[in-house]
Amino acid sequence: MSNELVFYTNPMSRGRMVRWMLEEVGQPYRTELLEFGTTMKAPAYLAINPMGKVPALRHGDTVITEVAAICTYLADAFPQAGLAPAPGSRERGPYYRWLFFGAGPIESSVNNKAMGFQVPPERAGASGYGSLDAVLHTLEGAVSHGDYLVGDRFTAADLYVGSQLGWGMQFGTIEKRPAFERYVGRIMQRPAAIRAREIDDALMPKKK
Template identity: 55%
Template sequence: MSELIFYTNPMSRGQIARWMLEELGAPYEQRIVQYGPEMKGPDYRAINPMGKVPAIVHDGKVITECAAICAYLAEAFPEAGLAPTAEERADYYRWMFFGAGPLEQAIINHAMKWESPEDKQAMLGYGSYELAVETLAGWLADRDYVCGDRFTAADVYVGAQVDWGQAFGTLPPHPVFAAYAERLRARPAYQRGKAIDNELIAKAKAEAEGASA
């Protein structure tokens, strides 16, 4: 049996990788990495020199970055049916990398209020926040999922961006996004992943409150 180790912190993008792992249904070993000295220390930096989570180690190979983790796991565990078919491949990779590049850049810059002057937008990989948002909304307007009617690993990554954006306001309350997020939240694997991370978050908060009492 292959070895699959998952390094994460529940209050991180590790929730995306967790959801993907739950979609696989394959066993994995969880290792919680605390922010601060542990995450930035030499032991964890031997896994990810960036000192950030998530990361996975599969049969001795390290994979970091959520989009890469999703794409890798879909191919490494084909029995889960989350990798694209030949017909889906173009849409799958196009929107997976759109989410990891232009969309995430646009969302973060907008949230940080780093707005580019109109005459400088050509230097950006996304033009403007509004353009990136409407481009994704336009694609999802007449599709249930990124590749059409079928859920794939691209929906874990792109869907996590939309889900987070709807919950925390980093994306506008667009009806297309709301409907897409609702479909994703109904998935059993999504619910299992959220339950695990929410329990870990609650436990960490209780321990912190107990230590400060």
Template identity: 60%
Template sequence: MHDSLVLYTNPMSRGRIARWILEEVGAPYRTELIDYGPAMKSPDYLAINPMGKVPAIRHGTTIVTECAAICAYLADAFPEADLAPPLTARGAYYRWLFFAAGPLEAATTDRDLGMEPNTEQQARVGYGSIEAVLETLEQAVSVSEYIAGAHFSAADVYLGSHIGWGLQFGSLESCPAFVDYWARVSDREAFRRANELDDRAMSSVAKHHPA
């Protein structure tokens, strides 16, 4: 594998998003599996990500953390993969990529933790209310085949992952718009390859850390 592009991940993490976008890009890369616990907080890994979390990527001398940033970076670094619209047509692409990273994740996390803002507090919260976020998202995925138009993009990898996980684990209601969108964006060879690689990695991690 090519040492100039490295994925730092754990198969039981958001690293699955980074794996998917790497498989969409199609460039050779090396994987370093980072165990939870001391390894993820070691000085060597903290030099990669001071937060001590995965995923992260290293591309030559460039290090990128945060899944939305990884998706956007790789789409730009490998334009031949055609995962980002032309700059003049990136309004929806950027909008929904960072909508998922901001309002969607914050709203669903707060609700899952029982921390939903009341009516008075909603004006002080970036997403307002979970109802507004989900109504907006349902409309957005119903407008066109993909989130930024007729063409699949890195924004679909990131937003689609949130919706797929939400449907799987119950943090999103299984409405037809979400189900249909997830079926469209996940029906890709790169997604299937990424899942196979991470599932295989999970088996490897389990062997090293038996229950």
């Protein structure tokens, strides 16, 4: 079985997070660029991801979709990169917590705001995340306690949550708070983060 890593993406997508993760892992990978509405919806790619969206990752015969799942998979598949606490360690629980916090409360609350939808206060308990204010308050506390979300080192949870914070502040869906800006500014200076941005920026459509 081939163990080739194939990365399906578009530089104007959440695939930028996975690009960063791949650069952190440091393993060779091949990039397949797809276009919205055309090659993403073509039969060849729908066989990889029936949702017809990116990113996706194929590792040999294994296909992974969804950014948090891809980041978690890569951290476990290549433990030598040191991007996840050891299984069974006391830090493994908080690590999962923040990955799923990013995939659940952060993603849902920020997307709802971007779409102009606000959960009625009386229905907040049924929304799964309560309110955007509650999500941001919780996150602000987490990034204020130390340099990283889990323990004293950078993990895939920082990459995923930090990317969401960076994008949200850039596009105005997350308010700029000093703790967020310090945290994002720090992790975005990692060499792998810089390489990933340079790669994807070079793949962006050229302005006419």
